[in-house]
Amino acid sequence: MARAERDAEFSEYLRARSAWLCRVAYLLCGDWHRADDLAQTAAVRLYRQWPRASRAENIDAYARRTLVNVFLSEQQSGWFRFAFPHRTPIEREAPALDADVSLDLRAALERLAPRQRATVVLRYYCDLSVAQTAEILGCSEGNVKSQTSRALATLRTLLAPATAAELEGITG
């Protein structure tokens, strides 16, 4: 593919989809500034892989997979956790909160471990099946189901009753 043609194709795609990419990134990380960084890193990687990505059956799926990968590799990098402590969610199992303290959805998502959060975003925002989510996360379908189940249980615990009621379906 000639460079000019490649750049034009890629630019057209990114202009059309950058808002979407940033939104998914925001749901993954919970911070708009970092979402911009994540989306930009994913977009650069997408550019470098464009000859392959542009031939994919679904370019959005390719871009989304790239973004999730960027997000998870940052979370996995010890250097990232060391260098950017304020940009790394603190992972907690079943956080203990005062009984009268509850959180909105954004804050509750922040308490999920990165892979659980990615699972929730992929399944409930990106509308993907268990199998599709497993493929993106590089794990078994059973693992996706258990991550989903744990994530929903945590959200149920954390959300304010009014919010939980609005989000009917994850209330107990």
Place this chain on the structure above:
Amino acid sequence: MTEEASEGSGGLATGLRDLADGEPPRMLDVKHIVHVGRSGLVRRRMAAISGGTVALVATGLAVGVLVPAGSAGRGGSAVGAGVPAATPSTTPAGAASPSGDAPLPAQVDPHDPAVTQWQFGYLPDGMGATGGGGGTAGGGTVGAYADSGFRLQLGQLNGEPELHQTTDGSAPTTKIPARVTGAVKALWLGYADDRVLQHTGIVGDFATLAWERPDGQWLRIDVAHAEKRADWQEQTLKAAAKVVRQDRSVPMPIKLSSVPKGFESMGASTTRDSGNATAELNFWTAPDHSSAPIVMIVAFKTGSWKIGDWVPPQNKNTCEDSNGLTVCVSSPVPEPGPLTDAGGAKGLLGRVTSLGNDPSHWTTAVLP
């Protein structure tokens, strides 16, 4: 919505949509992304064409990051930004300014996956710019460390930083004006009312200085263990005023004799916090980077860290001590085919040379 996802989740899907749509649509800078993407391709092609023989600038970099700490007397030292800092400097600290000057000539070794884009032109006494990262492992950030644990981490921002939104007290919830010589605008995040407002066990008291250069580029310095230095604000502001634009390879404490077939470098990073070296080399093991399993080679001063601090909890880790460093191969399970073909984790470890904890022995010739 898919059948599986729809069970009792309609409200959650709506909640997520409301959350994501709550702000006006954000647009990425497409031109900038194409530019960055293209430069990465050029660099990779040059490395491939060189066959391991072409280095734009490599000689001297192995020791070049050691700032002659304190050599400028009390208050810090000028870092020779135009040449490796361990050699006599031709660029005095006063010559480098944040006024949007043209970048200094690159000092990039194509054998080194860790390339940083901005450099310190000044560092407080007792500090050396011994760390940084490139690619997905570090994003071009450079780190400077004192043995006390005091640390300055320099990197770029896409724009004026927003306040982070965490609820656990670990993120800045304040920003106040700061004064960086030559900058259009400058802000302290996480510092107000004469005190640092953030603290974690790993980095102590920490704050961020962000500033905008006249060319519109925003940069940041993250300060860690501010409690270790009474003049940390003054020194950070001074360091910010002398930052220069320059691509430079970061010497690392490990090198590989050969890269297994099917491995592609994602990036690398190194730190030397409180005198303890760490290094991380990451590889994709499949051509499709959007889903490729990632193999990590991680090294740290023996006894200073545990491998579990640096890698995903689900990974399998194989470690050996060598020359004062613990070197580990960390891979997903099941083991990626290219790693198996390379003799597994043990086989890959056999290709790694540990250069030890002393930065004077480190190299930019990280990959063959």
